[in-house]
Amino acid sequence: MMPLRLAFPAALLDLNKLSELSFIDYDDTHIKIGAMVRYSELLQSAEVGERIPLFAQALPFIAHEAIRNRGTMGGSIALADPAAEMPALLKALNATITIASTRGLRTIAADDFFLGIYETALNNDELVHSVTVPIANANQRFGFYELARRHGDYAMAGVAIAAQSVEPYAGLRMVFFSIGDYALRAPAAEAALNGKFQDDAIAIQQAQDALLSLEFNEDLNASGNMKAHLSGVVMRRALQSMRMEQH
């Protein structure tokens, strides 16, 4: 924001030395990731990749290695860029976000954290402390697809999908990014697919039609109509990748 001359803060607080925000903790059911953990640490961790397969699929699409070596979990979600992948991943995974302030810690669902373009549920005196992500079980399936002009660019449209099971689909969470004000769940499309089998072309078409109820924003890359079209494309390709994973 500063190099773009969009922000002129009077003071900067450097979080880099807060090593207590740089942890990855596991228990049997969840992984807790500190706000200062960098994308590259998540990508390099075999434990994270095994327990959160959606991260392993999606993180290579976040920018380039040099950016992934610096960008943090906390920075990505506090910034709440509508084109960022991480907010969509956390919503698809039904993650929770722990927030710290002088009043102590509070926890909020990722579903309720992102409120608008660069807008979150954080108050001015609050810090992202960590995120907690459920560990995947053997029945769950995940899909991810994004379309960008060049690999590493912000996407023109993308989607992250988590299913409690497939054949038939159950418990789908389908979250689009880079199409609207923030990472958007698509409940009507999820409803069109839940209970249906993966090769049900009519259900997939109904899900694609249901996407038109989402609010699409124009940006530098594409018009709203173009994004509506691309969201159908990325959804189909993400579902296809989930089918291929089965075989």
Ligand SMILES: Cc1cc2nc3c(=O)[nH]c(=O)nc-3n(C[C@H](O)[C@H](O)[C@H](O)COP(=O)(O)OP(=O)(O)OC[C@H]3O[C@@H](n4cnc5c(N)ncnc54)[C@H](O)[C@@H]3O)c2cc1C
């Ligand atoms: C060339 C380039 C390409 C990029 N491409 C992508 C991309 O494809 N996809 C993508 O998702 N991102 C992309 N990014 C963004 C990048 O990955 C980082 O996520 C982003 O720049 C935030 O960086 P940071 O973690 O250093 O946070 P900062 O830049 O340090 O902070 C971002 C904002 O969050 C606040 N903040 C930071 N940490 C916390 C915290 N713990 N609690 C509360 N507030 C906090 C800061 O005050 C600031 O307002 C790109 C960035 C660049 C420069």
